Amino acid sequence: MSWITFIDLAGTLVFAISGITAGIKKDFDLIGTLVLGIVTAVGGGTLRDLLIGSLPVGWLTTDVYIYVIFLALPISYLFSRSLLRLRRSLFLMDTIGIALFTVLGAQKTLDAGLSPAVAVMLGSVSAVFGGVIRDVLANVEPLIFRREIYATACVMGGIVYVSLLKIAVDPAIAMICAMVVIVVVRYISIRYNWGLNIKAKHHEKK
Amino acid sequence: MSWITFIDLAGTLVFAISGITAGIKKDFDLIGTLVLGIVTAVGGGTLRDLLIGSLPVGWLTTDVYIYVIFLALPISYLFSRSLLRLRRSLFLMDTIGIALFTVLGAQKTLDAGLSPAVAVMLGSVSAVFGGVIRDVLANVEPLIFRREIYATACVMGGIVYVSLLKIAVDPAIAMICAMVVIVVVRYISIRYNWGLNIKAKHHEKK
Amino acid sequence: MSWITFIDLAGTLVFAISGITAGIKKDFDLIGTLVLGIVTAVGGGTLRDLLIGSLPVGWLTTDVYIYVIFLALPISYLFSRSLLRLRRSLFLMDTIGIALFTVLGAQKTLDAGLSPAVAVMLGSVSAVFGGVIRDVLANVEPLIFRREIYATACVMGGIVYVSLLKIAVDPAIAMICAMVVIVVVRYISIRYNWGLNIKAKHHEKK
Numbered sequence: 001m002s003w004i005t006f007i008d009l010a011g012t013l014v015f016a017i018s019g020i021t022a023g024i025k026k027d028f029d030l031i032g033t034l035v036l037g038i039v040t041a042v043g044g045g046t047l048r049d050l051l052i053g054s055l056p057v058g059w060l061t062t063d064v065y066i067y068v069i070f071l072a073l074p075i076s077y078l079f080s081r082s083l084l085r086l087r088r089s090l091f092l093m094d095t096i097g098i099a100l101f102t103v104l105g106a107q108k109t110l111d112a113g114l115s116p117a118v119a120v121m122l123g124s125v126s127a128v129f130g131g132v133i134r135d136v137l138a139n140v141e142p143l144i145f146r147r148e149i150y151a152t153a154c155v156m157g158g159i160v161y162v163s164l165l166k167i168a169v170d171p172a173i174a175m176i177c178a179m180v181v182i183v184v185v186r187y188i189s190i191r192y193n194w195g196l197n198i199k200a201k202h203h204e205k206k
Numbered sequence: 207m208s209w210i211t212f213i214d215l216a217g218t219l220v221f222a223i224s225g226i227t228a229g230i231k232k233d234f235d236l237i238g239t240l241v242l243g244i245v246t247a248v249g250g251g252t253l254r255d256l257l258i259g260s261l262p263v264g265w266l267t268t269d270v271y272i273y274v275i276f277l278a279l280p281i282s283y284l285f286s287r288s289l290l291r292l293r294r295s296l297f298l299m300d301t302i303g304i305a306l307f308t309v310l311g312a313q314k315t316l317d318a319g320l321s322p323a324v325a326v327m328l329g330s331v332s333a334v335f336g337g338v339i340r341d342v343l344a345n346v347e348p349l350i351f352r353r354e355i356y357a358t359a360c361v362m363g364g365i366v367y368v369s370l371l372k373i374a375v376d377p378a379i380a381m382i383c384a385m386v387v388i389v390v391v392r393y394i395s396i397r398y399n400w401g402l403n404i405k406a407k408h409h410e411k412k
Numbered sequence: 413m414s415w416i417t418f419i420d421l422a423g424t425l426v427f428a429i430s431g432i433t434a435g436i437k438k439d440f441d442l443i444g445t446l447v448l449g450i451v452t453a454v455g456g457g458t459l460r461d462l463l464i465g466s467l468p469v470g471w472l473t474t475d476v477y478i479y480v481i482f483l484a485l486p487i488s489y490l491f492s493r494s495l496l497r498l499r500r501s502l503f504l505m506d507t508i509g510i511a512l513f514t515v516l517g518a519q520k521t522l523d524a525g526l527s528p529a530v531a532v533m534l535g536s537v538s539a540v541f542g543g544v545i546r547d548v549l550a551n552v553e554p555l556i557f558r559r560e561i562y563a564t565a566c567v568m569g570g571i572v573y574v575s576l577l578k579i580a581v582d583p584a585i586a587m588i589c590a591m592v593v594i595v596v597v598r599y600i601s602i603r604y605n606w607g608l609n610i611k612a613k614h615h616e617k618k
Contacts, residue, residue, distance in 0.1 A: 055259025261465025
């Protein structure tokens with residue numbers, strides 16, 4: 001298993017835990033929390049695949065994402081106390097997952113023959129829209145609309161990625177640079193509280 | 207007209223009435239209630255067709271579903287009192303419709319070359335997601351997230367269906383067995399009030 | 413640039429301003445308002461393209477729509493006072509935009525081999541669904557469900573369009589007739605307050 005596959009699956013797991021935890025907080029039943037876990041984990045990539053016409057959507061063509069999301073169910077229910085203690089590690093994993101989803105989403109968009117500007121946009125959509133759909137289904141106002149830096153970091157990373165490709169940098173190096181930008185911008189923004197409303201820090205506390 | 211077509215159209219009609227009735231209750235205007243009727247009736251199958259890439263989505267390739275949904279409009283407005291008296295028959299038709307939608311959705315997913323696990327999931331999506339979209343558009347918390355058994359019955363029926371196909375049971379027999387499981391599980395769960403919040407029984411009361 | 417392209421882009425701009433203004437009113441951050449602007453401007457056409465299977469969705473295959481939406485961002489922030497004074501011109505542009513989107517959406521649906529009834533429906537969806545998605549994301553009840561005439565005008569225009577094509581009227585003439593019907597119905601309905609709740613006039617006031 002390559003490191004890309006590892007981060008992809010780890011990011012999916014952390015996203016699913018985020019959705020399931022939101023469902024538990026809202027007193028949803030088992031199916032409801034599972035649905036929230038699924039849309040949070042794969043909603044962004046699903047929207048990207050629909051828009052670019054890469055169908056069936058990627059995560060349906062293998063069972064591994066479904067297994068990972070199911071794995072998130074007992075983890076969220078049984079270890080909710082431990083998860084709270086692990087939240088720094090989870091936040092790191094979440095941030096690296098977001099960074100990877102952005103770059104992979106941008107590359108898949110370029111592969112579909114679309115422009116770099118569209119690739120930046122759909123890369124960010126891949127990373128953040130799962131959380132938006134989670135909030136719409138849970139009938140709360142999407143967090144993303146009040147927490148600028150989360151999505152802004154993805155947009156910045158996406159711009160770095162397509163720009164480096166443009167000047168013929170090796171794709172693997174462009175990928176790592178873009179991911180570092182996303183992780184660093186997000187950490188610095190948390191550190192200095194840029195564009196963050198303290199009451200909206202729900203997502204990090206999963 | 208085969209019995210499958212008959213149940214499909216009858217299920218569509220009952221689903222559309224459910225959506226239109228929700229719109230009337232929310233004081234939506236004619237177009238708003240019609241939109242709710244449409245998304246409730248065909249929303250689940252639409253999402254399935256989008257995800258597996260079977261486009262244009264099935265119900266758009268013939269006008270018959272549109273006619274059935276339009277038929278639901280005068281029925282809902284003129285006979286709301288009679289519908290209340292008929293609610294047991296409607297609930298039976300709704301349950302059989304859900305059962306059929308689950309099995310047809312699972313088979314269409316398998317036909318698209320996807321796995322049995324995905325088929326169970328998308329079969330259930332076909333049956334229940336119309337109601338979820340209805341609730342999102344009406345800006346209420348999706349009922350399904352608090353009424354476990356509804357979706358659970360579909361998942362169980364889907365598992366029965368793909369398992370019977372796996373052991374080479376005749377598809378027609380597998381279909382009928384799966385539908386019986388869904389109808390029975392749903393009726394027993396109502397009878398014994400499994401996983402049902404009495405205040406959330408809105409859907410059955412259409 | 414043909415007049416069709418001009419109205420298309422002008423309509424996109426006015427729709428984007430409508431979404432961005434809604435985001436500003438809700439105190440969304442920059443990314444949130446931008447997302448609202450994008451979905452309002454292109455959401456209807458996106459849903460139509462998904463349903464008929466015209467993928468990648470049209471507005472992603474060129475960067476011009478993205479540039480127009482980005483242009484709406486400074487306009488909305490800097491000239492909000494002037495926009496208020498210009499609201500009659502904006503409303504005219506919005507109405508002509510809706511009329512064009514309806515006809516273009518209907519034609520694209522016919523081109524995909526679908527029926528006239530489906531073309532009327534998806535033409536209307538192209539014109540009005542951006543506003544519906546905007547309201548769902550902003551977590552308010554979709555305005556369209558209480559403002560019948562807006563969507564009704566599109567449906568009437570769509571029926572005029574496919575009927576004129578049916579009797580072999582020249583497509584350009586059918587297009588202009590349908591657009592005139594939509595603009596006139598909408599203006600007359602505002603004039604005589606048909607089906608309009610005065611409190612729901614938010615959209616026109618952008």
